[in-house]
Amino acid sequence: MNDAAVLPLDAETKVIERPSDHKDELRLWLRLFSCKMLIENEIRRRLRDNFEITLPRFDLMAQLDKTPAGMKLGELSQRLMVSNGNITGLVDRLVEQGLLDRQPAPNDRRAQLVKLTAEGRRSFRAMAASHEAWIAEIFGDLTASEREVLMRLLGKAKDAARAAITDSGKG
């Protein structure tokens, strides 16, 4: 997933002469992947070193911080794009840490509403400030307009991906 792994095209994997291969799309995907991996690993390390928290827990708290009214577990699962059962365990651990609060949802005895506790919110806000600065630092070498273009193209890629997914009958 590293450039060094992709760029040195040897004789076997030469791209040029083939009429309709798709090596460049593949390279784009690999670069997207490695870019994400690089940043994520660093953020994970800093969250651990500075706040002794894992990235998944931080991400979950970030979602909750945006919705003070609380969220249902299934909603969290959609936002974080992970499986149902994953959220159950993650919330369990955060509740045990005293950062989250589960309560029955009104009008639906199946569902639960999850919120940040006061401590959870305080704790998250402190971390979020640093986190935001780290991200800004990492993307600092890009100009505002480059960031804008990147944002737009990633949006387009995302839409295209979603279209490809529903076409293939994921539902």
Added chain:
Amino acid sequence: MNDAAVLPLDAETKVIERPSDHKDELRLWLRLFSCKMLIENEIRRRLRDNFEITLPRFDLMAQLDKTPAGMKLGELSQRLMVSNGNITGLVDRLVEQGLLDRQPAPNDRRAQLVKLTAEGRRSFRAMAASHEAWIAEIFGDLTASEREVLMRLLGKAKDAARAAITDSGKG
């Protein structure tokens, strides 16, 4: 990590009036993340449904397919950007499946060389063809020049991230 979670800026999280916050970098990161997640989940599903293989195993085999001479475990760990111990287990399972082959490295009794077996190579090549087509399908809505720009900007982001990481004394 979904746009729906990011775009609806309510009163609390308004961006405009603040002079030097970094919400746009954050949104860029979130979009990169969700874009990767969307594609990865779909690829994982297709690999599973069509070939009964996991994404990490496929990725590892992809690295080995590029270097017929074989790779050391540490090299794999760097390329895939995952930890050492992770590779050990992944290789164990692939060897057990008969897709990989471990052998002692020449001139260094600590190291091992890992290669695809004949079956592993055959198996990978079959999967790789489909995989490449899927990626092309997913990125199909982007024009060649859009892909080129995206590639360049992601490269720049990657370099910037690497710089930020080594600056902070990761060594």
Added chain:
DNA sequence: CCTATAAAGTTCAGGCTTAAAGCAACGGGT
């Protein structure tokens, strides 16, 4: 040769993640 340091892998505990199966509650149709 001897020692110190570094490097390559492994092991371990703990946590993250998925897919699949299961349970309870909802809601529409009859």
Added chain:
DNA sequence: ACCCGTTGCTTTAAGCCTGAACTTTATAGG
């Protein structure tokens, strides 16, 4: 009221992943 498909969540088994401690081998300096 009853059935039935759906939804919200939990549970389980298996696999993925990390960080840290550890073993073995290599390498450099005396």
